[in-house]
Amino acid sequence: MQRSPYTPGEVTAFLPGRETHMVRLRVQMQHVADEKAFIARPRVYVGSRGVGKTSLLRYGQRAARERGLTPVWITAGDADLLPVLSAELEKLTRAWHSAAAQEIASLIRNLELSVSVAGLGATASPGQGRSTAEAPGQALEALIAATAHSLHRHGGGLAIFIDELQAADHTALKALAYAWQHLRSRDESPLPATLVAAGLGHTSDVVTDAATFGERFEFVRLKDLSREAAYNALSEPAIKFGVSWQYQAVEAVLEKAHGYPHFLQLWAHAAWESAGFPDPGGTITLGAVEASEDEVLEQLDVFYRTRWGKATPAERELLRAIALQSSPAPRRADVAAAMGKPTTAISMARRSLMDKGILDSPARGLLAFTAPGFSSYILEQDGTED
Ligand SMILES: Nc1ncnc2c1ncn2[C@@H]1O[C@H](COP(=O)(O)OP(=O)(O)OP(=O)(O)O)[C@@H](O)[C@H]1O
Ligand SMILES: [Mg+2]
Structure with missing residues (x-):
């Protein structure tokens, strides 16, 4: 082990x-x-x-x-x-x-x-x-x-x-x-x-x-990792321990993590544990990744819920409007328009969400969530809890 x-x-x-x-x-x-x-x-x-x-x-x-x-x-x-x-x-x-x-x-x-x-x-x-x-x-x-x-x-x-x-x-x-x-x-x-x-x-x-x-x-x-870098982030630490990742297992984690380092580490760590803390010569299989899924999803739920919990009602309204946009990085003006507001009316909520690390501006005038999957999480909320 x-x-x-x-x-x-x-x-x-x-x-x-x-x-x-x-x-x-x-x-x-x-x-x-x-x-x-x-x-x-x-x-x-x-x-x-x-x-x-x-x-x-x-x-x-x-x-x-x-x-x-x-x-x-x-x-x-x-x-x-x-x-x-x-x-x-x-x-x-x-x-x-x-x-x-x-x-x-x-x-x-x-x-x-x-x-x-x-x-x-x-x-x-x-x-x-x-x-x-x-x-x-x-x-x-x-x-x-x-x-x-x-x-x-x-x-x-x-x-x-x-x-x-x-x-x-x-x-x-x-x-x-x-x-x-x-x-x-x-x-x-x-x-x-x-x-x-x-x-x-x-x-x-x-x-x-x-x-x-x-x-x-x-x-x-600093951006999310390229496919190649994410691949190395998974495989290299294992190789040092004499352990290899099955091709399908790597593919599965790469797809789930979207190059986001925090998620890569969560998935890889959980897969390692559900593979039984492999000895040198061991392999992390797709089965191990799948077996760890419930546990990781629970952790992700806490991760999203904490962020959602930090947002005020006005900030949640903005988050929902962003989640409803088809682009992963919509224009600030489009989001405001969808809310029926001028751009200036969302600037306070936007800044506060940025200070909280929930929202980012990947380029001038654009808005994006800081973690992949947050958009789906928001849309799954029924909107009654606030
Ligand atoms: N290049 C990388 N490849 C793989 N994993 C990484 C890489 N850089 C950081 N990590 C992992 O990603 C996670 C976040 O790293 P780190 O704390 O350095 O990020 P951060 O941007 O400072 O986050 P925060 O904004 O929360 O302070 C950690 O689990 C870390 O081990
Ligand atoms: Mg940091």
Whole structure:
């Protein structure tokens, strides 16, 4: 009996279909490490929930570490981002016991002060406080420059990774965009630093809403896996365990998962278990896939029900209208028209569903569900439960 090599709900280090992105990440980290380069455009991997963003970002973190860079990892959304970032930088530099560490500690306090003043700005009377403290973007710029310089003196550099960027607060996004814009034009000694992030499909809207320089970020969309990549995602982990997939079994899972990484892992994991945790030399048959079907469908039901449960009545109305369209990625205007509303009337529900990771915009003006099969699930609802 061997445990399943599949990773439903877990980050994976095996990333078929992402080879081009992995090469770019490696080259980028090498560029920062070897040439002490500052990478002027922050890169943001965007895509639907469960498409593999965090897994790729973790790959970038490992690539940075392998090149001798110091990675700093943060996940946005739980708390305001800048205090979390400064706490991570403080952790990093606390052990240094050098003048540089003291400088960084004082820059961290500056940043904290600027953030609290910016926070007050919303409620305080005009002019209060702001003139005495720097803006968060300036404070962040100085902090990142000092940290990168210090790391450089020890032969390294700074690589910042931010997951769930779409959930970052407005102040932090603005400060990040400002700091990166200004760092690129600092013509002092080498500043080895890079910023890579990941977020849901509408992250570019969130970033450009918050920051004037937001459009200078590079947004790279991760899509569902090609047939070949999905095939490799199933077969390669099994081969490592000496197990093979019957042709019909692979075909069945490929068809059920539609190239969506999250579903591929669910189906493959369940098939492995119903094949009896095969020993080396074993085979996963179509029978095993079929035997796992009830269990997977139950999990999918929970998956869809959770999403449906998160939607408000107005959002459900929009979801139903999308599900009723014949195209899998209908035009926003067509959906609104079918609801008898102007496009602007659905924009709040649309944005909120995007924040919840239920809806995506695969291209400008288009709408699509983030998971295959959700449309059928919605149409199966009788509409009386809300
Ligand atoms: N290239 C890939 N091939 C096969 N499976 C993958 C690949 N990338 C990720 N996965 C799997 O897909 C699922 C989702 O991965 P991951 O958590 O990295 O996605 P995500 O886009 O960050 O999701 P979320 O938006 O929910 O945070 C996991 O089960 C992971 O093991
Ligand atoms: Mg993730």
